Amino acid sequence: MTQDVKTIIGEIFNEIADGLEKGRYGEKVRIGITTIGSEHGIEEVVRGAEMAASNMVGLDVVLIGPSPGTELEAINPGDCERDIHSEMERLLDEGYIHGCVTMHYNFPLGVSTVGRVITPGRGREMIISTTTGASSSHRAEGMVRNAIYGIAVAKALGKKEPTLGILNVDGAKQVERVLNRLKEGGYPINFATSVRKDGGCVMRGNDLLAGVPDVMVMDTLTGNLMMKIFSAFTTGGSYEALGYGYGPGIGKGFNRIIGIISRASGAPVIANAIKFMAEMKKGNLLDIKEKEISLAEKAGLERLLKELKEETAGGTAEVKVPPKKPVTEEITGIDILELDNAVRLLWKEGIYAETGMGCAGPVILTAPEDNERARLILRDYIGK
Structure with missing residues (x-):
């Protein structure tokens, strides 16, 4: 075999390797996934991430949070959801990851x-x-x-x-x-x-x-x-086994690709949700x-x-949002599906409030001077 032929074969293999590195449809996509919050444990989340990484060419998966027993890249800012979401947002905004899959994330109204x-x-x-x-x-x-x-x-x-x-x-x-x-x-x-x-x-x-x-x-x-x-x-x-998860948050001016899964989502759904976010980036x-x-x-x-x-103003008029103020006090114990309704209830009572994420999960945020009254209103609302 002549040197020229060896050179040509070497170049071909380099092109193939480069193509695999970049992925079939362009540059590699890096998608993050937060690892805590699942009812099935961190291991199930990691298994879903590994399934996604092995099944999609051109995809890198980055684990955010505790990630035992895996060779995937892992970034661990601790075991508090608030810290993990802050790290997720930083990685998205800096462009280190192109999208992310998570649980419990509270999007702003309009998204x-x-x-x-x-x-x-x-x-x-x-x-x-x-x-x-x-x-x-x-x-x-x-x-x-x-x-x-x-x-x-x-x-x-x-x-x-x-x-x-x-x-x-x-x-x-x-x-x-x-x-x-x-x-x-x-x-x-x-x-x-x-x-x-x-x-x-x-x-x-x-x-x-x-x-x-x-x-x-x-x-x-x-x-x-x-x-x-x-x-x-x-x-x-008790175990979500089919589909692609709850999908990316969409809204005017919201410029992060953040996809949601449930606490009940199993590894197959987690893998598909990661793939879904990669497709959103590529698309x-x-x-x-x-x-x-x-x-x-x-x-x-x-x-x-x-x-x-x-x-429709007669029966379902939009609630007027009270003047915005700093909200630093947390109220826990509201189901995630009731958060938005609970916040609107407080608005209706003249209390400014926002949804947020605490270390123990979703919370409602109020100003210190409104917190006690807000708790009384919400106690009646959820029947506790």
Whole structure:
């Protein structure tokens, strides 16, 4: 074998190695995952991370928190969730990781997560928008925004013209009217058609099971319930084995790719959630969602939402937020699904409050002078 041939073969192998290093579709993606908070233990989280790292070319997984018995890169700022989330945010903002998967994270009002499931009827993937957080304190407005957020995630997954359905829950018809007017104003929406005889874009339970639309729009609490059912219906409920988790937080100006899993999520879901966030990075989610929001605003989104809230002001008026003040006192013991409702209850009583993350999990934050009164109000609210 001549030296020239050896040189050429060597160059070919170097190109192959470089391609594997960068990944099949471009530069490597580094996704973090926080390790504490799971009901199944740290070992289950680590197992899910290892599954993701071994199954996706071009992916590096970084563990954040205690991470025993693994060869994956691990960064351990301690065993307090607040410290771990602070480290996660630092790594994201500095660009060391491109996205992250975590539990218990409290997004600001206006940001909610877009989940992804595998439907049992026909084995189709379907996006559920949304599953945690709150796009708005006004139910119907939130669902309209959820539609835009879901479309953005679908496009980041490579669906150029995703179909959209609206689950038949309270406010669905109002949401349908707003979205139709938004479409008339120039925002492209490709409505799905129900499998039921009467058709239409308002979806029934049959459509959920069959995965009829690419994006199924609903309010967050219903979406959270759907995620749990789709993820754990084969296991009896205590172990989420199917799907991709509760998805990335989406909202105008929110520029971190942070995906949510449940305390009940098992290793297969954790692995898929990491893969999901890698796909969001590769698919330019942050750019796409800002473009979608901008297109919707040009089509009259804010005007239409204002009219919607005025239309429904009789029964579901948005709560006015009291003047902002420093909040340093923590109130624990509120279920994570009730945090947003509890905060709005305090706002209604004239107390400024925020959601947050303490060492023991989700908390409500108040000013010192409001803490005792807030505790009394919340004690009555949760029946304790």
